[in-house]
């Protein structure tokens with residue numbers, strides 16, 4: 001859910017239900033790396049409530065679009081991490097079987 | 104900043120540095136754009152005697168705007184710099200280096216591994232008889248914590264079936280052991296749990312079933328799990344067969360049924376797929392001055408994990424060198440003994456180099472756990488993107 005003003009779309013707080021530091025902190029990182037973002041941060045209003053508030057302020061672009069791009073970036077980072085990791089594990093496995101054959 | 108100014112400020116900074124040696128700038132992951140003293144603070148945690156310094160990561164793209172240095176990380180530069188190196192890989196654990204990633208994301212992976220990658224664990228126990236010393240609830244708790252060797256990806260969450268326990272979301276085990284009178288005591292281990300591929304055998308209520316219809320049990324399996332090809336190869340069961348559950352004296356008996364369902368670690372730790380998952384940042388040990396002869400011997404003997412070694416530099420003189428910085432535990436023993444030691448040795452940690460270790464409890468191999476964790480983070484992103492559109 002987005003809380004912001006109708007006239008100025010560049011500043012908004014997004015309330016994400018069923019998320020915690022795991023997602024909010026990662027997306028804050030990708031948002032902060034975006035040059036269009038002037039401020040981004042998150043807070044958990046109450047520890048027993050399962051929600052986080054993500055604040056995004058931009059230089060002019062709609063905050064929701066920028067947040068979407070931040071999520072997109074995070075997703076691409078994850079995909080790259082996954083493929084790199086799988087490759088590294090496969091390399092390790094093949095090098096190990098190679099070693100075994102030498103013995 | 105023009106080329107000339109750059110080199111000018113570089114020289115100035117060298118002088119301002121209080122003699123930070125050049126080789127810091129030769130480290131491969133230090134790009135030459137920022138002045139060297141700032142670059143060190145950006146990429147390293149400085150571990151002083153009293154407390155670590157500069158532990159924060161500078162995420163905001165404009166932090167160095169005054170220096171006209173762009174701090175944003177573009178996806179392609181991330182992809183070019185990101186590296187994974189597997190160091191150890193067995194059935195139960197994996198250790199690998201993740202290089203070139205922000206702690207925010209590395210920590211997200213760790214948190215997901217512990218709390219959000221699903222596994223199967225025993226959730227409901229139906230006790231028909233328990234005359235052993237161990238109370239029902241304690242026994243149930245012990246059973247719940249047993250790691251179950253069944254691929255959670257083959258099952259659904261119980262909520263999906265609307266409260267029905269069917270062959271897609273429940274694994275049923277039976278435990279029936281007794282110690283005969285006049286026999287020595289016996290120890291009940293997890294291998295006594297027997298898988299029931301056809302579901303529960305206990306009758307759910309006391310009402311007499313009609314003569315023609317079958318009695319209602321605690322599960323409603325429409326077919327046997329035994330027919331699934333995944334289970335004919337490897338039937339579900341406890342991953343460790345030697346976990347002690349209870350001890351029985353002569354004449355005592357336990358008869359119960361245990362139902363395992365799918366869940367995640369944030370609901371209860373029994374569903375956590377990892378014994379633990381953790382990371383540490385790569386330690387960096389640098390000798391700021393030449394440490395020679397007797398001092399070198401002293402330095403080598405100070406370190407409990409043998410980070411330093413002695414090198415002969417001819418003419419009977421010896422010099423200390425750093426040979427195994429990775430082993431450093433940051434006990435700070437080597438910088439004890441006054442300011443002069445703190446000046447000789449610099450202890451640091453590389454902020455974007457993580458030594459990641461995952462210990463699996465058995466349901467999934469450790470490498471699969473990590474890829475599952477990354478997928479979960481991807482799903483979270485996707486969810487938010489669809490919610491925003």
Ligand code: SF4
Nearest residue numbers: 406431432434435437
């Ligand atoms: S901090 Fe401890 S482990 Fe690390 S180099 Fe110094 S003495 Fe060795």
